[in-house]
Amino acid sequence: MSDLHARHRKVLPDWLALYYEDPLEITHGEGRHVWDAEGNKYLDFFGGILTTMTAHALPEVTKAVSEQAGRINHSSTLYLNRPMVDLAERIAHVSGIPDARVFFTTSGTEANDTALLLATTHRRSNTVLAMRNSYHGRSFSAVGITGNRGWSPTSLSPLQTLYVHGGVRGRGPFAGLGDAEFIEACVEDLKDLLGHTRPPAALIAEPIQGVGGFTSPPDGLYAAFREVLNAYGILWIADEVQTGWGRTGEHFWGWQAHGRSGPPDIVTFAKGIGNGMSIGGVIARSEIMNCLDANSISTFGGTQVTMAAGLANLSYLLEHDLQGNARRVGGLLIERLRAVAAQDPGVREVRGRGLMIGVELTKPGTDLADPDRAAAVLEAARADGLLIGKGGGHDTSALRVAPPLSLTVAEAEEGAAILEGALRSTQ
CATH class of the missing domain: 3.40.640.10 (Type I PLP-dependent aspartate aminotransferase-like (Major domain))
Structure with missing residues (x-):
């Protein structure tokens, strides 16, 4: 456990949720990428819970x-x-x-x-x-x-x-x-x-x-x-x-x-x-x-x-018509993820609009939520350089994909490929 994690647990509430078994400290970002305290670079597909909407360190905003x-x-x-x-x-x-x-x-x-x-x-x-x-x-x-x-x-x-x-x-x-x-x-x-x-x-x-x-x-x-x-x-x-x-x-x-x-x-x-x-x-x-x-x-x-x-x-x-970009790039990303899901019996549904995409995971052949796999996919995606979220009303078994609206086609394809690998590695 890192020193910062130990300090966090000592002074902050137990119910203050953290992602990952080894929690991540993000130190800086640029565009659609962020870096952690150890220098690892990640493609950010969650944007601080849909909050970094345009880009990290956007010069016009800073x-x-x-x-x-x-x-x-x-x-x-x-x-x-x-x-x-x-x-x-x-x-x-x-x-x-x-x-x-x-x-x-x-x-x-x-x-x-x-x-x-x-x-x-x-x-x-x-x-x-x-x-x-x-x-x-x-x-x-x-x-x-x-x-x-x-x-x-x-x-x-x-x-x-x-x-x-x-x-x-x-x-x-x-x-x-x-x-x-x-x-x-x-x-x-x-x-x-x-x-x-x-x-x-x-x-x-x-x-x-x-x-x-x-x-x-x-x-x-x-x-x-x-x-x-x-x-x-x-x-x-x-x-x-x-x-x-x-x-x-x-x-x-x-x-x-x-x-x-x-x-x-x-x-x-x-x-x-x-x-x-x-x-x-x-x-x-x-x-x-x-x-x-x-x-x-x-x-x-x-x-x-x-x-x-x-x-x-x-x-x-x-x-910069980021709404139009969300429609175009988001549409490509959704179709790419649906193609991945078609090969995975544990993906119940890929849904959403624009750059607000959910991937619901269930135990194969059932409608039972699979929160353990959702957590495992998050870990596997992080290990390969992608940050996503999770949610859902059925035991947190939906992956949440919501990048900044300036996402490029190349970044969408890169993120989809990482997520595909994370899903395959957790089947």
Whole structure:
């Protein structure tokens, strides 16, 4: 055990998860690569949990951070803040939400917590609909609406949460149905649920479930849900912490795959917008955002140095069409991994969109999760120079592949080849 690992275990919580039997200390990165403390180089296909969205050490972002830090790092929201207003204007414009207002936080957890505060206050209800297999953060309220047992350390909650079918296409009671029948069955289940309870404040849903193993419903499910929700006045919160900013390739926001009924009432975001800096936030229609009747501030949300990073990062992403790159390179990578999976009886499914790809592992010939093999694949991939993630609602048996959006075709092929070798070595 390294000295740093021993020190980590002595002063940090036991529940603070670490990857790998011999945990990794990453010391620096460039582009789509990182290096550890021993000088080993890795192709990064996880980006600090989908957070290094454009590239490691992106010059445009590091320059913006350095220049802003040389002026002022922080003043709080009690003072006018030009970088915060600039970034809020850009985000409001690309959000698709009419008369949008933006509130900045420091994380996706805090963003979802704020969205829940807004929705429950606006609707005067503490009941929330959430999806099975979901994950929304680690605050008390976010844990209370998380539908993934592995990330729910308590059943206590300030909210009453009702869980809805539909976030996982390939498992559950409706898995054997066609897409249209699947959506119809989930909608009927939602209608039945609402017939037995007082109208909830909101439905919160990830367009693609991140920690849940990159699972998603058929396109159009949330649009169909929205028609039911509107009849009751129930708000729709789209948790775009992992799916936003073009990662799915086909759309800038994940909700747009379900968008025939228009944008959500509330969108939450974080992770990739800061490219490693701590930025989260909430976008909502003005009447929802302005419903609070007490004072509020954010000490660190919207601080100048993180806003400068977000502005530079968003500008780079749009100017270099990284959404288009995610669509093109991600499509090639998915097809390459599906070809590998066809030769592996332990791969149940390769799924995803753009550069957000899940590879679900099961014991051959069954639907039983295989978390031991998932852990072994992670170790084997690391040994050959590739970092990936894992997740899933069935004992963490899905591999998560989510490189920076500037990934090249050559790097995609290199990573796929390493992952293919890791899968073969663990059969």
